[in-house]
Amino acid sequence: MEPPRGESSVRAGRTGDGEGGSGLVSRSVRVEAPPFRAVVAAADSPRVVWAAPGEATVVGGGAAATLTAAGADRFTAIRDAAADLFASGDVHAGTLAARPRLFGGFAYHDEHDGTAPWTGYPAAGFLLPRVQVTYTGTDPTTGDPDAGGEAWLTVTAAGPDAAPEAVEARLRDARTALESLSEPDPVAAPPGVADRRRTTDRDAWHDSVNAALTRIEAGDLRKVVLAQALEADLERPLDIPATLTRLAERYPDCYRFLLEPISPDGGDSTPDGDATVGGRPSFFGATPERLVDLTGRTVETGALAGTTGRGETPAEDEWLARELLHDGKNVHEHEIVADAIRDQLAPYAASVATGERGIRRLATVQHIETPITAELGADRHVLDLVEALHPTPAVGGLPPGRALRTIRDTEPFDRGWYAAPVGWFDAAGYGSFAVAIRSAVASPDGDRVSLFAGVGLVTDSDPDREWDEVQLKYRPILDELE
Ligand SMILES: C=C(O[C@@H]1C=C(C(=O)O)C=C[C@H]1O)C(=O)O
Numbered sequence: 001m002e003p004p005r006g007e008s009s010v011r012a013g014r015t016g017d018g019e020g021g022s023g024l025v026s027r028s029v030r031v032e033a034p035p036f037r038a039v040v041a042a043a044d045s046p047r048v049v050w051a052a053p054g055e056a057t058v059v060g061g062g063a064a065a066t067l068t069a070a071g072a073d074r075f076t077a078i079r080d081a082a083a084d085l086f087a088s089g090d091v092h093a094g095t096l097a098a099r100p101r102l103f104g105g106f107a108y109h110d111e112h113d114g115t116a117p118w119t120g121y122p123a124a125g126f127l128l129p130r131v132q133v134t135y136t137g138t139d140p141t142t143g144d145p146d147a148g149g150e151a152w153l154t155v156t157a158a159g160p161d162a163a164p165e166a167v168e169a170r171l172r173d174a175r176t177a178l179e180s181l182s183e184p185d186p187v188a189a190p191p192g193v194a195d196r197r198r199t200t201d202r203d204a205w206h207d208s209v210n211a212a213l214t215r216i217e218a219g220d221l222r223k224v225v226l227a228q229a230l231e232a233d234l235e236r237p238l239d240i241p242a243t244l245t246r247l248a249e250r251y252p253d254c255y256r257f258l259l260e261p262i263s264p265d266g267g268d269s270t271p272d273g274d275a276t277v278g279g280r281p282s283f284f285g286a287t288p289e290r291l292v293d294l295t296g297r298t299v300e301t302g303a304l305a306g307t308t309g310r311g312e313t314p315a316e317d318e319w320l321a322r323e324l325l326h327d328g329k330n331v332h333e334h335e336i337v338a339d340a341i342r343d344q345l346a347p348y349a350a351s352v353a354t355g356e357r358g359i360r361r362l363a364t365v366q367h368i369e370t371p372i373t374a375e376l377g378a379d380r381h382v383l384d385l386v387e388a389l390h391p392t393p394a395v396g397g398l399p400p401g402r403a404l405r406t407i408r409d410t411e412p413f414d415r416g417w418y419a420a421p422v423g424w425f426d427a428a429g430y431g432s433f434a435v436a437i438r439s440a441v442a443s444p445d446g447d448r449v450s451l452f453a454g455v456g457l458v459t460d461s462d463p464d465r466e467w468d469e470v471q472l473k474y475r476p477i478l479d480e481l482e
Pocket residue numbers: 225227289304305306307367394395419437438452453454455456473
């Protein structure tokens with residue numbers, strides 16, 4: 001095991017194959033696009049899947065390196081450890097999308113103890129996959145045989161054991177393994193829900209919402225987002241590749257992700273590993289909410305808050321959307337988010353531009369959305385912006401400190417990585433992060449899933465309507481289980 005890098009709470013995993021050499025070695029080769037579900041099913045733990053609008057889709061497995069950190073300074077700790085990891089690289093990526101990138105995320109709260117169902121999830125955890133398949137162009141998740149774009153296979157090693165010849169040999173082996181994959185059976189139907197338990201019943205919800213509204217009326221708080229959790233026992237174990245595929249079909253414009261926890265001892269995994277060895281939970285979702293994207297000095301973000309349902313007809317959809325855009329409570333709730341994001345970006349930005357407020361229509365709900373872009377005044381790491389923005393009042397509240405305390409004191413469950421930043425960044429500090437809502441964590445044997453959903457409370461919020469909105473926000477994941 002190599003010595004720990006950086007601060008004591010931050011470690012890089014080992015490559016585990018004793019090849020000699022040092023630094024980071026990465027080799028890529030273009031391949032025939034392999035079948036997405038088979039690639040996910042065959043990947044070693046810890047696995048990562050990242051499929052985002054306008055981005056290459058990535059399936060990664062095994063750990064070339066892992067970074068973990070804890071506490072309020074976990075964002076900077078990860079950034080610094082990554083700088084160390086990326087410091088010396090021998091990289092032949094072939095295409096930009098296959099360059100070494102760290103995939104992972106953060107716990108919602110600064111104090112995170114990883115209690116069930118979040119066992120194994122650190123307060124911050126990032127994976128540099130040992131084997132990665134990158135699909136450029138058309139999203140491969142739907143398995144469309146006519147899907148365009150290229151596919152690349154990448155093998156990466158990091159640390160004192162990394163050696164180019166060994167990585168190149170592994171790349172040849174991985175290619176052979178990839179070529180032997182065939183598309184599995186048709187996409188499985190949802191597993192079925194045998195039983196479900198709420199963390200919060202209606203009475204408790206009324207009490208919590210009313211207590212929050214009293215504080216809002218008193219001027220103590222302007223907004224707070226309270227969430228609920230729902231635990232579902234499944235009739236059959238969850239098929240993760242099939243679930244991601246079905247989510248891709250219904251939510252093609254959302255960020256779809258799978259993040260398995262890197263193991264607490266620094267993230268090693270068996271070189272010829274079995275994806276189920278040790279059993280790991282799976283955090284997955286299909287979120288519409290971008291946190292931040294940084295390329296060069298250009299920042300893209302936005303406010304997404306204010307919710308209504310879908311109509312039965314296009315005309316009803318339009319009517320609901322118009323009502324939403326003119327509803328005082330929802331517009332107020334939305335403006336708090338847009339204003340806070342602009343304020344949080346201001347110290348970093350040479351200029352901030354706000355796009356036109358509109359409607360984001362998803363399969364199950366409609367939201368008010370305002371795109372926000374900024375040009376930075378100086379070079380920055382995307383994690384600086386993640387830290388500055390998280391949590392926006394779309395998932396936290398205002399003032400932030402009081403809202404977070406209220407969430408902590410009120411919610412009878414651990415948010416874990418729900419509503420927190422998930423995404424990736426590269427050696428240049430560019431990256432893309434989403435807010436992990438419309439998400440759930442499956443138990444290691446896949447027979448139980450914990451879902452999470454929250455609502456923004458402002459003056460004039462009504463406990464019953466907010467209860468209904470929570471149930472609506474479970475739908476994207478629940479529909480894939482029932
Ligand atoms: C907190 C969630 O969603 C957030 C809250 C919203 C609202 O209160 O209107 C809308 C979109 C998200 O920013 C969730 O889906 O769990």
